[in-house]
Amino acid sequence: xxxxxxxxxxxxxxxxxxxxxxxxxxxxxxxxxxxxxxxxxxxxxxxxxxxxxxxxxxxxxxxxxxxxxxxxxxxxxxxxxxxxxxxxxxxxxxxxxxxxxxxxxxxxxxxxxxxxxxxxxxxxxxxxxxxxxxxxxxxxxxxxxxxxxxxxxxxxxxxxxxxxxxxxxxxxxxxxxxxxxxxxxxxxxxxxxxxxxxxxxxxxxxxxxxxxxxxxxxxxxxxxxxxxxxxxxxxxxxxxxxxxxxxxxxxxxxxxxxxxxxxxxxxxxxxxxxxxxxxxxxxxxxxxxxxxxxxxxxxxxxxxxxxxxxxxxxxxxxxxxxxxxxxxxxxxxxxxxxxxxxxxxxxxxxxxx
Numbered sequence: 001x002x003x004x005x006x007x008x009x010x011x012x013x014x015x016x017x018x019x020x021x022x023x024x025x026x027x028x029x030x031x032x033x034x035x036x037x038x039x040x041x042x043x044x045x046x047x048x049x050x051x052x053x054x055x056x057x058x059x060x061x062x063x064x065x066x067x068x069x070x071x072x073x074x075x076x077x078x079x080x081x082x083x084x085x086x087x088x089x090x091x092x093x094x095x096x097x098x099x100x101x102x103x104x105x106x107x108x109x110x111x112x113x114x115x116x117x118x119x120x121x122x123x124x125x126x127x128x129x130x131x132x133x134x135x136x137x138x139x140x141x142x143x144x145x146x147x148x149x150x151x152x153x154x155x156x157x158x159x160x161x162x163x164x165x166x167x168x169x170x171x172x173x174x175x176x177x178x179x180x181x182x183x184x185x186x187x188x189x190x191x192x193x194x195x196x197x198x199x200x201x202x203x204x205x206x207x208x209x210x211x212x213x214x215x216x217x218x219x220x221x222x223x224x225x226x227x228x229x230x231x232x233x234x235x236x237x238x239x240x241x242x243x244x245x246x247x248x249x250x251x252x253x254x255x256x257x258x259x260x261x262x263x264x265x266x267x268x269x270x271x272x273x274x275x276x277x278x279x280x281x282x283x284x285x286x287x288x289x290x291x292x293x294x295x296x297x298x299x300x301x302x303x304x305x306x307x308x309x310x311x312x313x314x315x316x317x318x319x320x321x322x323x324x325x326x327x328x329x330x331x332x333x334x335x336x337x338x339x340x341x342x343x344x345x346x347x348x349x350x351x352x353x
Contacts, residue, residue, distance in 0.1 A: 294328025
């Protein structure tokens with residue numbers, strides 16, 4: 001981490017977390033944040049769900065909800081970027097405060113509730129996107145929608161032309177009853193609707209499904225079955241958790257919302273490994289949850305992930321972390337004799353089951 005980035009993080013940590021995040025987006029857009037540029041190598045290049053990635057380290061949804069910093073983020077060293085979540089109509093989300101740093105745990109709790117500018121505003125920004133990046137959009141549903149399942153298809157229909165992939169997000173804990181859509185019947189119906197919307201696009205982009213880490217083993221079996229039935233191109237495992245086990249930050253257990261960051265790592269990696277076993281490696285998995293180092297990313301890949309995403313760790317280690325992890329992952333693969341990251345996928349899955 002460069003001195004300017006360290007100083008910037010220290011300043012942001014002195015103010016409200018959500019305000020700090022807004023300032024970080026502004027800093028990116030005025031060129032005040034050091035950017036790593038392209039990070040790649042023959043080992044890191046891979047194809048995941050039909051996407052050609054320069055490296056398998058992605059930026060998770062939530063950092064750039066409204067596609068406001070696409071140009072600088074495309075030069076930040078990530079192999080792919082996910083925006084959103086975005087809903088058909090703009091909505092303010094839940095009342096503030098709704099983002100909390102848990103510094104002692106290297107974690108965060110959020111209860112944003114899909115605050116975003118809506119699909120029309122995001123569509124306009126996506127139309128000006130950089131063409132040399134892999135960019136996806138996290139699809140969401142309005143809180144007061146009469147047909148939440150249809151909302152996902154609406155966003156895809158309006159924005160899909162400008163995307164490389166889209167993620168169906170039914171796993172946020174901050175929109176009431178949204179996680180009910182993870183049930184087998186509801187999820188099958190929802191995904192069929194999204195797949196139908198995709199068939200109307202000029203180009204049929206990959207569709208990912210993002211799940212919660214709090215599913216039972218039976219629930220995970222249903223997810224694997226639905227993924228096979230509907231033809232989902234990848235599963236993102238996982239979103240934030242409602243668990244508060246093992247937290248050291250005083251009062252954290254009483255804060256409502258989804259927990260992300262280091263405490264989620266083991267839980268999400270075990271879900272990932274179980275999904276890898278259930279799907280038999282037939283559906284690519286994107287490992288998310290608690291990644292803060294190259295070793296963490298490598299562990300997710302060895303547990304069954306074809307690619308990984310991170311976000312919360314950037315709060316504590318800066319935007320340069322993505323590029324640092326990609327470079328470190330390259331070294332770890334070389335150390336263990338892998339000629340490509342694809343060869344390492346699932347090589348230690350049994351250790352997480």
